[in-house]
Amino acid sequence: MKHFILYKLIPVVILLFFIAIMQSGIILKQPFSKEEDILFYIEAIESNIVSEQWDIASAELKNLEEAYSKVQKRIQYSVERDELDSFTTCIKKTEGYIQAHGQGGALAELSEARNLWEGLGN
Amino acid sequence: MNEAAVVAVRSIIAFGSLLIFARFLGKQQVSQITFFDYILGITIGSIAANLTTDLTSEAWPHWIGLITWTFMVFILQVVTLKWRKASVYLDGEPAIVIMNGKIMDGVMKKLRYRISDLQEQLREKGVFNLEEVEYAIIEKDGQISVMKKAEYMPLTAEAVHLKPRYKGLGTELIYDGVIIENNLQAVNHSKKWLEEKVKEHGYKDASEIFLAILDPSGAFFIDGYRDHFQHFTDISDYEGLQ
Incomplete structure (x- = not known):
């Protein structure tokens, strides 16, 4: 029994724990509260940009950034650094387009951000 | 991140x-x-x-x-x-490079094994003269195994009809100042016996011993923490260590 626990059970449990960490991204990127709902904020920003409500879009973008900084902390162990960097770049570019009231550019960046987010951890 | x-x-x-x-x-x-x-x-x-x-x-x-x-x-x-x-097929097999004292140059060519490699590996085995070798085999892991000619073999106890005492493997009884009780029981000795042995060698108790080993022939090896050297051989050429 002791042999089984030491040489079979413990290594298997450790490996399963490692697998859980490496595969946790897909679960941990889901919002734990409404304030962490990345996709909700992206949609809200898009609809405000389409209706040219730039101030509300800018405020929603701030919410998106805050939500992203919370979620990023827990998914960083299981996703690619480049994908996180690309997502950050998209947010920053969108911020610039909103300031310049550039509808096409902002929507393009948000579309890319959504695509990146959906692919994260998959 | x-x-x-x-x-x-x-x-x-x-x-x-x-x-x-x-x-x-x-x-x-x-x-x-x-x-x-x-x-x-x-x-x-x-x-x-x-x-x-x-x-x-x-x-x-x-x-x-x-x-x-x-x-x-x-x-x-x-x-x-x-x-x-x-x-x-997958791991290969050993190859004989010296057979009956003759170098198998065909085999060596096939293995892309140079004579300098052979000499180097033989030297590592303590063979400095090819004349001494009866058989040399390159093992799968690249190591060489050597069988010397009979006249160059070291003298063994058997050759001079001696029967040395059985040595066997030693059992650690004290390590790092701690008595290993399981081992003590395995060699059928008591703690008291061990304490007496320790005192016989000039130590107070087990806490002064770094390592104590008993072999099956009864020989007792003991090494304490106190090493009394009058002249300590220092192989370092760095003055800072002195």
């Missing part, structure tokens, strides 16, 4: 996985390492290193690579263990 934290977590994953996989593969990797095993070891180590520091990709594909390579090594071990022909 906190890169240091991510690298730390990935390091733990790589280290733990590698440790478990190495234990799973057993000791063959170290003790009978062939050239191919050596490459396999390097590849697995390299994948683990990438898992740790290559943050441009997820840890998961690297880990899958690690487990796949480990599994393939395991399959290779099983196959070579079960089928001798597969073992010869």
